[in-house]
Amino acid sequence: MTVQLRTLVDVVRRHAVQQPDVVATICEGRRVDYATLHRVSNQVARGLQAAGLGPGDRIAYLGRETEHFYDLLFGAAKTGVVLVPINWRLAAAEVEHILRDSGAALLFVDSGSAAVADKLAPELPMLKQVVALDSDGVARAGFAAWVSAQPDANVLTRVTPDTPLVQMYTSGTTGLPKGVVLAHRSFFAVRDALASADLDWLDWREGEVNLVGMAGFHIGGLWWATQGFVSGVTNVVLREFTTAGVVELIRTLRVRTAILVPAMLRLLLVEPGVTKEHFASLRKVVYGGAPISAALLARCIEGFGCEFAQIYGLTETGNTAICLPPADHTPDSGKMQAAGRAYPGFEVKVADDKGNPLPPGEVGEVWLRTPAAMVEYWNMPEATAKTLVDGWIVTGDAGVLDEDGYLFIRDRIKDMIIVAGENVYPAEVENVIGRHPLVAESAVVGVPDERWGEAVYAFVVPVEGQQLTERDLALHLRGQLAGFKQPLHYEFIDRVPRNPSGKILRRELRERFWQGHERRVS
8 A cells, every 4th residue: 555655645535535533643632533634634725725825835834743733734735835844942033034935825833932923924924824723812813713614625736746745944054044845755765665675674553653752843753753644553743742741651552663862762761760661562763863872772772672773864865864773773783883774775875075985984975865855955056956966965974884884974074963853053053143242253063962962062252352251142142043052051262263264173172072982973
């Protein structure tokens, strides 16, 4: 059945016919079956059409995880409208950039993000309407009323595997997030590759319960959820991650498969009173979003008592292109610190600065070729051409291949920092720090952090003769940058080290923090 499904439209229609009563999503105890998901997403599609939207138009969602996010995803898919998921942790200025850049005509928000929407809407003339998902008393069209006003007949828009589905924003080296456009095919390529080779590295089985531990505004969370929907299993979506709450969900719902980031895994292991028995239902845990230490991985394998698989990829690659399967999660495999190897039909190379492949054992930049690759960066042809080269995605990660084709990540060429699975680019933080009138210049790097993997560390040069404090900078950044992007540490210095061409020597600034670490990412 799976190989015949090529778009999310096919997926929800098929399951609504073949297993209408099977629960598709569970969120905070609310259960939605596949028949209801199909019906409500039809109404969403009709509502989008009634608003004058069609193929290529954009709508956005700003809020925490909810079953309604997937109503929007499938409804937009049925009309060829592109969904733009927005990280609710972002500051208002960051949200404004995404809305303005995407040209979203409708914005769907939950109550926690309503104030931001109210503030921004008058400044965004292309935004036709803000639809509130919660009944919070604000004078806006509520989602329930908006949906119920629409018929639930099927929409007949032609949708193909190459039709754009979502536009996901990723932090940029120049300081402004870029919109990564992904088509339906991005969410089917890995499944097809594994099925064609009869591999069960990642698998979802009939009747199982699947935990989506990452948010839908992350490619990892959205990709994992769609895999569950394609398989027709029940998907548990988290409005927020709490260790006690997730432990209880795994135990009471008998969760079989899950995706989590390493920081979440560590928190689950140290939750007071939790034992291996709490995770007895788990069959497989997939982790990604950030590297994992050897010590934490060993503790996870012992503490959870199930299979583990690691995935590696980017938003630009449609999520995973590399996998370390369960069979390699043993100490005697020698591969436990590898990111993994490419799926069948996918390719990886480690290249020099001209894109030429390097032999095994030599460190270079990681390039990936995948049928799930992005369509483009939205309205950024030059940036697209730099990242999507002759069918390859240039990742910005430094790595090495061994003789068996396993990829080991060693560093990040583009200086990206990963804080508990959230991507942060130094330029983005430096641009905001630099707006403070008492800052002459700054440099931001990632340093190891036991709790979150990495933390943001800022070196700041004050204007000569001026007094500047950490509190001054923290107050300045508040409201302009998401909390996870704000420096955890500041250090005031006399000058930022640069090379003859003026580029910041970040490696020099990072060096003392990473001494004794085999790799310069954590």
